[in-house]
Amino acid sequence: MRKLANTVALAALATGITTGAMATEWNVSVWGKPRAFTSHVEVLNEMLQEKTGGAFKLNISYGGLSSNKENLDGISIGAFEMAQFCAGYHEDKNPTLTVLELPFIGVNTLEEEVAVSQALYAHPAVAKDLGRWNARLLMPSPMPQYNIVGTGEVRDTVAKMDGMRVRATGGLGEAFKAVGAVPTSVTATETYNAMESGVVDTVSFAQHAHLAFRTIDQADWWTANLNPGTVNCPIVVNTDAYDALSDEERAALDSSIEPALAHYLEVYGEVLKKWDAVLAEREVTKVMFTEEELDKFRAVAAGPARAAWIEKMSAQGIPAQELVDLVDSTLADNR
Template identity: 40%
Template sequence: MKRIKHAVCSAVAAGLLSGLLAQPGLAANVEGPSVFWKFSVWGKSRALTAGPEHLAARLAEETDGKFQLKIFYGNQLSKAKENLDGMKVNAFEAAIVCNFYHPAKTPALMVMSLPFLPIKNFDTSIAVRGALYDHPAVVADLERWNAITYTSTHLPQYEFMGTGEPPQKLDDWNGLRVRAGGGVGLAMEKLGAVRQSMPATEVYTALQRGIADAVSFPFTYAHGAYKLQEVAKWFTGNLQPGTADCPIVLNKTAHEKLPQQYKDLLQTLLPEVDNVYRTAYGKADEKYLPIFREALTEVTYDAATREEFQKVAGEPIWRQWVADNQEKFDAQGVLDTVMSAGSGS
């Protein structure tokens, strides 16, 4: 399934479309058979689940309740690392999957965990992820698991919170113990930091007890959700060292069985789902940024310093990723797709 091609990737365009579709009397009711889909996700209702929650409500609204999408939280249907396995055996019809939970299952999608990719804002996220999901290597990744991408949950760029002296320049990261996974962790190692791995639920205590000097999370909602500002002394406001990718995926077999009008409805609602994430993460920034700035020292980097970060801790990791994967799939083509979509948006 192809994502809708956005002629204009902007908050205004998405907001207008969402508003038009939501107004009573303007959106035609979609007739069709009764369909019941199960959606698998770990944890509880939060910003990450705002998209499927909105989709479930709108599907029911547009079909008079005939297309039901029921969300099962807290690993009721599957563990987070096994959602693709559930897709393969048709255990459920939709799920959120994260590339970092199973790198070997979706190797091409791991490009989104490389550091310092050109994803500077939400519009760029839509452009980059939309182009990436259409790349044959990513399509093949998901098809092996009987899955197709719907859209992304658009995880924000990561930032750091930490204790001790704020790292104002590259050399200041040398020797710091940082909790950072994926490409962000590799990037920090290039700067001389000591990479640590720990569950998200342990980072508060790690900072509090001096076990870690800095931790990375999607900014700002995850930092605020785990209340790290209570034990941190500083945060980076514009480092943007990288992100990850957690797409909403659909069971390919189930999607193919849908009547065409339901397939069309899913596509029509896709920009609304994207815009829900724009709003959810925006509200988190509105809530948490003033709190962070009141309590902590904000570390910002000028353009020259960020370019130096990318040169030292980004580009070498890009090249290594391509070299490690080029014989498995078109790794250079995947990376080029991301870079082109990011620079052109």
């Protein structure tokens, strides 16, 4: 009898029929360190384990699986099951998403950023675009409008931005280029060293990233109201991995997205409260652009950038005007 029991146990191990082997574990590639920007992924993991009794968990890696610019490539080959990336890192890989990185598109709040992102992610052209990488869009990482920290001369007019070396990606980089600045798209993790070595003298980030990547530690000044735009950084999953989930696991994942985003917004609210205190502590000058200067920036960067994006994407067979209209209508519907 004992021999039979041992034989059955060995057979079970060989076929993976054990409680441990039945658990579903997904590897998740993000970067930096745990922060507001990744808080929805962290709480998603907690909710999945709670809903499934520990049978579905996420192994979240901060830079150990891939570089942030290669996360979409890793998803495409199944190197890991979930990842975060920013559209501006590689426009050619995800052109449809870059509509949300156009300058001055009119998003005012994180809630509006969630709304326009989810509307865009649900569009068939966007799903097809990401489908080329075997990627399924899961949820956004909504961020407020970017602003810049800088060293040396305060850049408080459009004219003073001429020649400014700024870390800015995607549409934001194009916006700064339009006013004579010199944008560079170094990754977030490379930015502190780029600023320290003088490769850039200004950095465009949302507040959490200025804190997380310590660019605020080098700053002399901060633009409080430039608000040129932001980047779109979705969480995606490998389509094959998603399709392989059981009905119960898929339901646990899908039903956790909205609560995870709600948690993210709450955490980010605390970051914004902390920001002013950090500026005061480090004696960073708060720069306010006049409405006249902001209008100059918008005139040079907003309309031309949108027109150029529509022309470029339409030439690639992307329904560009339709995507722009979707953003506008979604914003109108949420106000």
